[in-house]
Amino acid sequence: MKRVITIIIVVVVILAAIFYILNNNKKKAQETTDFIAKGSGAVAVKAANVERKEVNLDFTANGNFAPQQELNFLSENAGRVTKIYVSEGDRVSKGQVLARIDAEIIxxxxxxxxxxxxxxxxxxxxxxxxxxxxxxxxxxxxxxxxxxxxxxxxxxxxxxxxxDANIKSPINGIVNKKYIEVGAFVTAQGTQLFELVDVSKLKLKVNVNEGQVANLKNGDAVQIQSSVFPTEKFSGKVTFIASKADETLNFPIEIEVANNTKSSLKAGMYGTAVFKFPKQAPAILVPRTSFVGSVSSNEVYVLNKSKNTAETRKVVSGRILGDNVEILEGLKEGETVITSGQINLTEGTPVTIIK
CATH class of the missing domain: 1.10.287 (Helix Hairpins)
Structure with missing residues (x-):
């Protein structure tokens, strides 16, 4: 019973402390606002002109190359290894015999x-x-x-x-690792034998944001750059677009890349995907910070130039283009939107623009 009472007292104390801190922060914010209003008669804000600009959808994304196929080859039968016909680094073809297990018992x-x-x-x-x-x-x-x-x-x-006593490669590729030696005993439960990788084609895995993924589709051609081979040209195409964002709110993308005849690219190297799009028509753009709260609010403060006051305006936002947002309705060229200090504003608040 005493333990329950103690827990209740601790919870009450914590809640009281939280309430005190929040109330104190609110008072400080109000004091700051009152001070600004009394000191200059207007709230200091930053602003930007509403302009019609050319829209550039091109962007780049960095990632790592991964093998098109990667296989950890396991044993299916128990027995002693009598022959190994390949070494690490050897190129093998599908159906080629890699090793042999003693087939006497089998x-x-x-x-x-x-x-x-x-x-x-x-x-x-x-x-x-x-x-x-x-x-x-x-x-x-x-x-x-x-x-x-x-x-x-x-x-x-x-x-x-x-x-199966003749262990055959199920894919075309390269022996990246060899885990067995002649005389070793393998089990039917799946002893690891070889690691095989196919790097004739690679996958470049990158992440893009919501504004970028909206312009992509499977099959899109992509230019690929590698800092290790800056003079060589690689091409790829989008083969996978995630339907769900990851924990960082980005979307994983996979690009199939055709390696050159020398197989210059290696799995694990860094690569850059260059996404290029057709030229877009100019659009009305405003800084992303213009929105009250977030872009989804579809509300901004517009400067009334004759009165030097802030007025709320409902807008219809379009594409998010980096630090800018496309405005479909609600603003005209030549108007001025407030980009900072909105927390201190209400309809008709006097403002002064900080250059």
Whole structure:
């Protein structure tokens, strides 16, 4: 009971402290506003002219190259490694034998499965003959057929395991790492054998903001630059655009990049994607800081030049273009919007412009 009372007292004290701090901050802000109003008769603000400017949608984004395909190759059968035919850095093709596992036990299993299957086939033939003369029932014949089918499946599985004794590359690529040596024992639970990567094509992974992602679509051509190879030209195309922003409110983008014949680019290198767009028609732009609160409020303060006062204005915002926002309705060229100090303003507040 005492513990509960103590907790309640602590909570009450914390809430009281928070209320005191907030109330004190509010008083200080009000004192500052009153001081400005009494001292000069107007609130000091910054402002910007409303202008029609050319819209440039081009932008760049930095990221890292990743392999088009990357595979950690695992064992499927248990056995001892008897041969390794490749080394780290070797280029391999799909279906090429990389290593071989001792197939003695696997081959024995296959021979046993083969014998069982042949025996099941013979039994089924005898049951079929006996069924024709009434010697066995339909149920017994069906069981014999089922036994033959099961034996056939076991034989196919053992043949597959025997084939897998030759470890073959499932992709075209390069042996980036080799995890086994001759004489090593691998298990059927998935011992790591090789790391294979395909760098004939790479993926450049970059992040873009909401204003930029709105202008992108799959298949868009992108110029790629690498600081390591500044004289070489690379091209790519957008292959993936995230449908959801990440925790930083950016959207992950993947660009497929065709590597050159020398395979100059390596996975893990830095790259720059240069996004270029057709020339846009001029539009009315204002600084992003002009909005009261945020762009979504669609409200700004406009300077009444004849009275030197602030007036609220509802606008319709369009695209966010870096530090500027496109205005579709509500403002005209030549007007002046207030870009700072809005927290101290209300409708009709006298203002003075800071140059």
């Amino acid at each position: 081959n024995t299993d296959r021979e046993t499965a083969e014998a069982a299957y042949q025996n099941a086939v013979k039994d089924e033939a005898r049951y079929q003959s006996s069924y024709a003369t009434g010697g066995v029932t339909q149920q017994q014949l069906d069981q014999a057929k089922l036994a033959t089918q099961n034996a056939k499946l076991r034989l196919q599985a053992s043949q597959r395991r025997l084939s």
